Amino acid sequence: xxxxxxxxxxxxxxxxxxxxxxxxxxxxxxxxxxxxxxxxxxxxxxxxxxxxxxxxxxxxxxxxxxxxxxxxxxxxxxxxxxxxxxxxxxxxxxxxxxxxxxxxxxxxxxxxxxxxxxxxxxxxxxxxxxxxxxxxxxxxxxxxxxxxxxxxxxxxxxxxxxxxxxxxxxxxxxxxxxxxxxxxxxxxxxxxxxxxxxxxxxxxxxxxxxxxxxxxxxxxx
Numbered sequence: 609x610x611x612x613x614x615x616x617x618x619x620x621x622x623x624x625x626x627x628x629x630x631x632x633x634x635x636x637x638x639x640x641x642x643x644x645x646x647x648x649x650x651x652x653x654x655x656x657x658x659x660x661x662x663x664x665x666x667x668x669x670x671x672x673x674x675x676x677x678x679x680x681x682x683x684x685x686x687x688x689x690x691x692x693x694x695x696x697x698x699x700x701x702x703x704x705x706x707x708x709x710x711x712x713x714x715x716x717x718x719x720x721x722x723x724x725x726x727x728x729x730x731x732x733x734x735x736x737x738x739x740x741x742x743x744x745x746x747x748x749x750x751x752x753x754x755x756x757x758x759x760x761x762x763x764x765x766x767x768x769x770x771x772x773x774x775x776x777x778x779x780x781x782x783x784x785x786x787x788x789x790x791x792x793x794x795x796x797x798x799x800x801x802x803x804x805x806x807x808x809x810x811x812x813x814x815x816x817x818x819x820x821x822x823x824x825x826x827x828x829x
Contacts, residue, residue, distance in 0.1 A: 609681030610741060611713060612674045619671025621782055626772035627657050628672060632679030636686050640757070645801075653798035657769055659791025686753075689746075693753040702746055709742075770795045 616625040634657065637650040692701045717724075724730075770792045776782035784792075 609678050609685055611716065612678035612681060616671045616674035616678060619668040620675065621776060622780060623769065623773040623776045623782060623784075623788075625671065625675045625678075627769040628675035629679040629682060630657055630769050631676070632681070632683035633686055636683050640687075649798045649801045652794050652801075656791040656794030656798065659787050659794065689750055690753045690757075693750045699747050699750065702743075702750055706742060706746070767795065767799050 613625065613629060616629070630653075634650060634654050637646060637653075692705075695701075773782075773784060773788065773792055777784055
């Protein structure tokens with residue numbers, strides 16, 4: 609997921625890369641829940657993603673392909689992360705996963721070993737990237753997956769394109785069109801709706817099926 613993402617942003621703008629990558633968690637949200645509310649939220653987030661994406665400009669199809677591949681990795685991460693979070697109470701599984709991920713990345717590191725800079729600033733930056741883009745966010749997300757279903761988690765991840773678009777505007781000077789700002793608004797609204805829906809208390813089925821006057825008597829018993 610991360611290797612493909614870095615390859616994508618080397619070739620296409622940041623906002624476009626994150627937007628295309630988000631198609632992964634969006635598909636998870638669509639295919640893991642058939643509740644009308646979640647489908648509406650996912651559709652709103654998907655519309656926001658389409659508004660944010662600037663397909664009218666000349667872009668590298670190789671970069672787009674890397675972004676799609678990163679999205680597939682993100683989708684797999686959400687599905688398998690939920691399974692891992694269900695059977696572990698700590699971050700031991702995350703430590704093992706990052707170790708295995710390192711083994712996957714080593715061959716790519718060795719192919720470019722001749723171009724590596726070994727000065728302290730470069731090494732400090734590499735450590736910071738490893739901690740801030742892998743260890744910290746994945747630890748937070750695994751804990752979140754222990755407390756919510758994957759469909760809600762997928763919709764809430766829709767904040768990613770909005771944040772990326774804002775970062776691109778503020779730090780990289782990537783301007784946004786009015787339609788793209790509309791897309792950001794849709795994404796934020798979908799994420800907020802997912803949060804509210806997840807926080808709504810559920811009513812036990814044995815109480816919900818009783819006549820209106822009976823639940824109170826049942827609670828008194």
